[in-house]
Amino acid sequence: MNSNSPRMSYLVFALAFLFCSMAAGSASAIEGIHYDGSSQIYWAIVKDSSELFTKETGIKVTAEDRKTQDAIPSLVSGRCNVGGLARKMKLSEKAQNQDLFETLIAKDHMAVFVSKDSKIDSLTLDQVKKAFSGEIADWKDLGDEPGPVQVVIPQTKTASNNNFASMAMGEANFSKDSVITDTAGGVLDAARGKRAISFISYGAVAGKPDFKVIKIDGKSAGSEGYPLAQDMYFATIGKPSGDVAKYIDFFLTGSGKEAIQKAGLLSAK
DSSP states (O other): OGGGHHHHHHHHHHHHHHHHHHHHHHHHTOOSEEEEEBHHHIIIIIHHHHHHHHHHHOOOEEEOOBOHHHHHHHHHHTSOSEEEESSOOOHHHHTTOTTEEEEEEEEEEEEEEEETTOSOOEEOHHHHHHHHHTSSOBGGGGTSOSSBOEEEEEOTTSHHHHHHIIIIITTOOOOTTOEEESSHHHHHHHHTTSSEEEEEEHHHHTTOTTEEEOEETTBOTTSTTOSOEEEEEEEEESSOOHHHHHHHHHHHTSHHHHHHHHTTOEEOO
16 A cells, blocks of 8 residues: 555645646636636626727727636636636635736725715714614604615625725624625625615715715715725736736726726725
């Protein structure tokens, strides 16, 4: 048994190397740009800029509206060549491929928003926590017309949920009566037409006619000193090159940088 162990170890190593090579090869074989990952990034900057990038470069962009946790598995398996992360890469994710590389694309504010017809324009961070936890359950206690506060949030495994919880909720949990959605797009759909309070990337909700983004502690999303901020990254296998490098440069120094700023986000450079 012992005499076979070196051979077995070699076989395991060889198979692992072959798998990684195949994954890297399939990723490099993707034509153009295929984005997968953070729904917040998709709605904030990817969705509306893809046509402009293709027009300028001739490079086609396809994109999937999923979650931050999907980005690295999708990259490693070769499903995509650009992964969106609404947070820094975790050590457990980096361990999946030693060549994983992340680039800061934008600094984003998490917008708290309500119905366009709401009388509320501003809340304190403490009021936000109490509303999302269910401690405040009637709009009249927030300065609006009486009625139940409906809380709409993305699911707990999303970076959006985790980022907001760490910045706004403290030790409090989200209301047990919350409507929970899979993606940032789902938050918009679930909150539309309802007397709801929700949160999402500012770039994903800014300018949407059905909603009103409110101030927090007197600060507007997109302005200096706003208390709910997060970073957005593009992850790649290896340092960006070829079409992927052109896509990332588009957001760092090209027309995409203007698109980021127009969406109300802060550019990385």
